Amino acid sequence: MAFKILISDPLSEEGMYPLLQAENISIELATDWSQEKLANQITEYDALLVRSQTQVNRELITKATNLKIIGRAGVGVDNIDLDAATEHGIIVVNAPNGNTNSAAEHTMAMIMALSRKIPQAYLSLMNKQWDRKKYVGTELKNKTLGIIGLGRIGAEVAYRAKGQRMNIIAYDPFLTEDQAKKMDIQYGSVDEVLHAADFITIHTPLLKETRHLLNADAFHAVKPGVHIVNCARGGIIDEDALYHAIQSKKVAGAALDVFEEEPFYDHPLLELPEVIATPHLGASTFEAQESVAIDVSEDVIRFLSGEAVRNPVNLPSVPKDILSQIEPYFHLAEKLGHFLIHLANEPVEEINLYYSGDLSQTKIGPITRNTIKGLLTRHLGEHVNDVNALYLAEKRGITVNENKTSSTQGFTNLLKVEIITKSEKRSVAGTLLNGLGPRIVKMDHYSVDVTPKGHLLVIHHKDQPGVIGKMGSFLATQEINIATMQVDRADIGGEAIMVMSVDRHIEEKELRALEQLEEIHDATAIDL
Numbered sequence: 001m002a003f004k005i006l007i008s009d010p011l012s013e014e015g016m017y018p019l020l021q022a023e024n025i026s027i028e029l030a031t032d033w034s035q036e037k038l039a040n041q042i043t044e045y046d047a048l049l050v051r052s053q054t055q056v057n058r059e060l061i062t063k064a065t066n067l068k069i070i071g072r073a074g075v076g077v078d079n080i081d082l083d084a085a086t087e088h089g090i091i092v093v094n095a096p097n098g099n100t101n102s103a104a105e106h107t108m109a110m111i112m113a114l115s116r117k118i119p120q121a122y123l124s125l126m127n128k129q130w131d132r133k134k135y136v137g138t139e140l141k142n143k144t145l146g147i148i149g150l151g152r153i154g155a156e157v158a159y160r161a162k163g164q165r166m167n168i169i170a171y172d173p174f175l176t177e178d179q180a181k182k183m184d185i186q187y188g189s190v191d192e193v194l195h196a197a198d199f200i201t202i203h204t205p206l207l208k209e210t211r212h213l214l215n216a217d218a219f220h221a222v223k224p225g226v227h228i229v230n231c232a233r234g235g236i237i238d239e240d241a242l243y244h245a246i247q248s249k250k251v252a253g254a255a256l257d258v259f260e261e262e263p264f265y266d267h268p269l270l271e272l273p274e275v276i277a278t279p280h281l282g283a284s285t286f287e288a289q290e291s292v293a294i295d296v297s298e299d300v301i302r303f304l305s306g307e308a309v310r311n312p313v314n315l316p317s318v319p320k321d322i323l324s325q326i327e328p329y330f331h332l333a334e335k336l337g338h339f340l341i342h343l344a345n346e347p348v349e350e351i352n353l354y355y356s357g358d359l360s361q362t363k364i365g366p367i368t369r370n371t372i373k374g375l376l377t378r379h380l381g382e383h384v385n386d387v388n389a390l391y392l393a394e395k396r397g398i399t400v401n402e403n404k405t406s407s408t409q410g411f412t413n414l415l416k417v418e419i420i421t422k423s424e425k426r427s428v429a430g431t432l433l434n435g436l437g438p439r440i441v442k443m444d445h446y447s448v449d450v451t452p453k454g455h456l457l458v459i460h461h462k463d464q465p466g467v468i469g470k471m472g473s474f475l476a477t478q479e480i481n482i483a484t485m486q487v488d489r490a491d492i493g494g495e496a497i498m499v500m501s502v503d504r505h506i507e508e509k510e511l512r513a514l515e516q517l518e519e520i521h522d523a524t525a526i527d528l
C-alpha cells in the first residue's frame, strides 16, 4: 500500500532523505498552501509533517479522515491540538533532541548581541552614523545569569554561559540543590532568580503555569537594569508588562525570538530601541533542521511500517486487552499523580507507589507509568506519556519504587502514591468505589472522600470555629461557587484540611488573598 505524506512547513531536504528513500511513500510539499487549502486537501494524506507554523487545529484534524500520524520536526507541540489528534486516533511524534544545541547557541547569541547592542549599532552604521558613545555595552564576565527552566536547552545554556565566566542561578521544579551543586551552579526559587540576575533567560514550555510567568509583579521584583531573553515560547512573558518595564527603565533591554502571536509584521515591543528580536529562529540551523527532519521522518516510516516509534507524544503504550482490564485504575493513577505534584513544595527526589487489595493482583507497570505521567505533566507539558514517563523521571534523578502491600485500610483496592522531597513526605491515596467510580480517600494522614475531577481547592488551616464560614464568604465575594466540601483534622484545635470542589479555576492572586486570612496556612488550586 502506498502512503501519501504532506509536508506543510519548510523541512531540511537532507532531513527528508529517509522519506525519499522509503518504498511505498510519496511526498507532497504544501509549504505555500493556505490553511483553507490545507483543510480542503488534507483528507488525501496518511501523514502530515510540520514545524511550528502550521496550525494543526481541531478543524483541520476533523477533516483529515485518512491521517494516521502527525510529525512535528521540533520540540513544542503547542501548534497541534493533541486532544483532537488523540480522539481521532492520530499519533503525534516530535523530535525533542535535534534542535537543543541550536536553540542554546541562539540564546547565547541573543545574550551577547543584547549586552553589546550589536543589532542597534549595525542599524545605526547602515544609516551612515558612526556613533561610538551610544552603543557602550555591558560585560558578561562576573554577571549573574538567571535561568528559568533547566531542561535540555536551559542546561546547555548554563554550560555555555559558564564559558563566558558568568555566575548561574537557576530555577526548575525538578532541580534539587544537590544537582545544582554538581553542575556548579546556584539553586534558587523563581523569586531568588528574579532578585539576583543581571540577565534572565527562559527555557520552559508554555503551560498553564508558565503563561505570563514574567508578568508585572515579576518585573517589579527584578534587579533594576536587568536584561531579559526569551527563546522558548511567546506567552511565557506578558508582553504588555515587558513593554512598560522597559519604558520605565526597570528592564534595560530584551532579546526575543518568540512572541505571543506569530507571525506578525508590526509589534509594539519592536518600537523600543532596547528590544532586539529574531523571527523564531532558535532552531533554524542546517544541523538542527536536518536532525529534527531525520528524526520525525524515521518515526513516520517506522509507524507506517507497523514498527514502534521513538518519540511518541500521545501514544497509548498499553496493549488493548490489558488496557481494558486496568483502564479505570489507569485514569485514577494519572489523577493521583497530578493531584500530588501540586502538594510538593520542593523538587521530588523519590516516588513510592503502594498497591493493595485487588490492585496488587493486576499488572501494575502501566498504572505506575501513568501515575508518573500525571506527576510530570504539570511541569514538562503534554509530551510526557506513559511510554517516556519513567525515562523522564530517571533523567531528572527521581527514583520510582513500586510496592505491593496487604494493608487495604478497609478498601477492596487502594493505590497510595508518596513523594519524598528534601524536607518532606507527602502522599495521596485513591480507590475505585464499586459503582461510584474513582475517589481520593487519603491526603497525607487525613481522610477525605473527593471525586478527582474538575477544580479542587485544598486548604490547610487551624481547626477553630468560624473558619469554614470565613472561607465561604471569601469565595462568595469572588463569585466562586462551592460544589462539595470535605473537612478533616488531626486534633481538636490543631491542624486541619478542607478539600472543596468549586465551579471555576481559582487564580493565583485569589489563593494568595485567601492565605491572608489569619487561620489559613496555605491554599492550593488543582485542576484535574
Ligand SMILES: NC(=O)C1=CN([C@@H]2O[C@H](COP(=O)(O)OP(=O)(O)OC[C@H]3O[C@@H](n4cnc5c(N)ncnc54)[C@H](O)[C@@H]3O)[C@@H](O)[C@H]2O)C=CC1
Residues within 6 Å of the ligand: 074, 075, 076, 077, 096, 099, 100, 103, 148, 149, 150, 151, 152, 153, 154, 171, 172, 173, 174, 203, 204, 205, 206, 209, 210, 231, 232, 233, 257, 258, 280, 281, 282, 283, 284, 378, 379, 380
Ligand atoms: N526558539 C526556538 O526555535 C525553540 C524553542 N524551543 C522551546 O524551548 C523550550 C525548552 O525546550 P527544552 O529545553 O527542549 O524542553 P525540556 O522539556 O527539556 O525543558 C523544559 C524545562 O522547563 C521546566 N519547567 C516547567 N515549568 C517550569 C516553571 N514553572 N518554572 C521553571 N521551570 C519550569 C521543566 O521542568 C523542564 O525541565 C520549550 O518551550 C520549547 O518549545 C525549543 C527548541 C527551539
Ligand SMILES: O=C(O)CCC(=O)C(=O)O
Residues within 6 Å of the ligand: 051, 052, 073, 074, 075, 076, 077, 099, 280, 281, 282, 283, 284
Ligand atoms: O520549527 C522551528 O523552527 C521551531 C522550533 C521550536 O520552536 C521547537 O522545537 O519548539
